[in-house]
Amino acid sequence: MKTLIIDMDNVMADISRHFIEAYNRETGENIDRQALLGKPEVGAFPQPDVIHRLLHTPGFFLTAPLMKDSQEVVAELNKKYKVFIVSSAMEFPQSLPEKFEWLAKHFPFIGWQQIIFCGSKSVITGDYMIDDYPKNLDYFGGGRLLFTAPHNYALTGYDRVDSWQDVADRLLRSETPHV
């Protein structure tokens, strides 16, 4: 069974939408996804300190919305691959138990043995990795899929998936994984 490494933020959890909704609620501004395209994740917002504060706010990660179709597709992937959920959570230690609880709530079929919280992903190995950050994919020795997020929108040179249906096409619906 091949090993598949799956990122959380902007892949399983729709953190961009969560940022936008919380930011607009806090500031009264009206930022939309279009305004973030091709810009750094935090710096894209006119008041980046609001985003920094959100990242340290208890409950922020616990209440993140799901990325569309992530539950159904990850459940199927979990039958065909050795799935590991690997999240760069260590910069925000208060997020650690929240991310654990979020996974238990939305992905109850993922066991604690399959969860990894790290700072850097440079020592993670496997056959395939799905991530929205090029820096994580660049380290990785296996097949790489860049999950489209506002901040990586303009990047070229990566094998890209735009949705969990795209992931299913690549890793579930073809005879051999298409990565």
Place this chain on the structure above:
Amino acid sequence: MKTLIIDMDNVMADISRHFIEAYNRETGENIDRQALLGKPEVGAFPQPDVIHRLLHTPGFFLTAPLMKDSQEVVAELNKKYKVFIVSSAMEFPQSLPEKFEWLAKHFPFIGWQQIIFCGSKSVITGDYMIDDYPKNLDYFGGGRLLFTAPHNYALTGYDRVDSWQDVADRLLRSETPHV
């Protein structure tokens, strides 16, 4: 610079001593290290449920004592190697922020980028690993050092270190690492 993976419990933190002291305090028994030699870590205690309870008690991991010489030797290793602290913490989610805080307190020179909390270590790669559990070393592709702990006392077939001075001899004091 070579990558060195270091375990926490029974390697950086003297969890065996912590178990013994807390267990004796809770039960009024008088278990010593000798009584645990060669036995499974939890099952070695006459009342394993007391150990299970300790593992889920808030504050237990935060108050773990240091393994002798661990601070000094890890500080030196951190200059010569790309050090990653990799701990199987996910079975006890309440331990996640405690382990992070424990590291920040006792090993302030270790950055959050160097910390990984996982369930299984099977997708961790690197050049060298120091761990007290054979199951973690068995997965690992690089050089392996088994750190002596009561539960692994009788095991043969592993390259063993008994102390942080032994680790220093192997990884610091010789021209090339002796692993």
